[in-house]
Amino acid sequence: MMEVIIRTEGVWKSFGQNGPRHVDAVKDVTVEIIRGKKTALGGPSGSGKTTLLGLMMLLTTPSKGKVYIEGEDVSRFSEVFRAKIRREKIGLILQANYLIPHLTAIENVALPKLCTDMAKSRAEDIARDKLEQLDLGHRLHFKVAELSGGEQQRVSIARALVNNPKILIADEPGSSIDKKLTWNLLKLLDDMVKNNAMTIVLASHNQLILDWADRSYMMDEGKIV
Ligand SMILES: Nc1ncnc2c1ncn2[C@@H]1O[C@H](COP(=O)(O)OP(=O)(O)OP(=O)(O)O)[C@@H](O)[C@H]1O
Ligand SMILES: [Mg+2]
Numbered sequence: 001m002m003e004v005i006i007r008t009e010g011v012w013k014s015f016g017q018n019g020p021r022h023v024d025a026v027k028d029v030t031v032e033i034i035r036g037k038k039t040a041l042g043g044p045s046g047s048g049k050t051t052l053l054g055l056m057m058l059l060t061t062p063s064k065g066k067v068y069i070e071g072e073d074v075s076r077f078s079e080v081f082r083a084k085i086r087r088e089k090i091g092l093i094l095q096a097n098y099l100i101p102h103l104t105a106i107e108n109v110a111l112p113k114l115c116t117d118m119a120k121s122r123a124e125d126i127a128r129d130k131l132e133q134l135d136l137g138h139r140l141h142f143k144v145a146e147l148s149g150g151e152q153q154r155v156s157i158a159r160a161l162v163n164n165p166k167i168l169i170a171d172e173p174g175s176s177i178d179k180k181l182t183w184n185l186l187k188l189l190d191d192m193v194k195n196n197a198m199t200i201v202l203a204s205h206n207q208l209i210l211d212w213a214d215r216s217y218m219m220d221e222g223k224i225v
Contacts, residue, residue: 004068005167005199006033006056011065011075013051025051027222028065033167033201038193040210041203043219049203050095050171052219056201057092057169058082069167087115091165093173093202097156101145105131108144109158116163130158133188135181150176157185161192168192170202174209186212 013026026048033039033056041049054060055067058074067075074085086092099108106127113123131140134154144152153176160168168189174182186209192198202209210216217224 003035004032005035007068009066011062014063024222035199036197038200038213040213040216042210047219048222049219053169053171058086089166091160091168093160093170095171097152099144104141104143105155106140109162112163130161134158164196168200174206
């Protein structure tokens with residue numbers, strides 16, 4: 001049984017409404033994301049991948065059309081409600097990492113757990129596990145500001161996974177890491193799909209990642225082609 005977990009229906013996202021810098025970044029996209037599957041978005045720079053993911057992550061609302069998560073129309077929810085769904089169901093990996101530079105790697109990863117009243121030591125045990133799986137066991141107590149770009153990217157991946165989200169949405173998760181680390185990341189994601197029935201949607205330019213997905217869609221000029 002294929003169960004749809006996210007559906008966009010004729011969704012548009014426009015910026016600079018009708019002014020000189022008007023852009024239709026996403027144009028009339030209808031797409032279904034299947035539970036427990038890995039879906040990838042490819043396509044050239046500026047084709048609308050990040051914008052479409054932003055709509056699925058509930059970071060932005062559509063200019064037109066609808067977004068459904070588990071059958072519920074979430075596109076018109078208030079920001080408070082969208083934040084609740086993000087917190088409960090979605091792990092986000094964004095192109096910019098939004099880590100807290102003066103906290104250590106392990107403190108950054110443990111943070112979402114502390115928001116659920118878990119004891120700090122227990123939260124840090126779970127954070128340590130995730131960081132070790134991403135080959136960062138030797139950087140646990142480094143401040144994020146002292147880490148390389150690829151190391152920071154892996155810390156943000158660990159943070160997105162620490163709550164075992166139902167849905168993981170990732171924008172360019174392999175952009176700052178080499179081939180071996182990309183393989184390790186894909187292996188870790190495969191385990192999470194198997195063990196936690198996680199659903200993954202990601203955008204990437206990396207052929208390795210596009211081939212790994214169960215389905216991949218190509219975007220061009222705001223449309224799925
Ligand atoms: N906040 C915004 N305001 C105005 N225009 C925007 C905004 N966000 C995106 N755009 C425009 O929408 C288009 C699509 O951008 P988007 O970031 O979705 O592309 P992308 O496929 O993710 O590209 P890349 O591969 O470079 O990350 C771009 O032309 C961009 O200039
Ligand atoms: Mg992008």
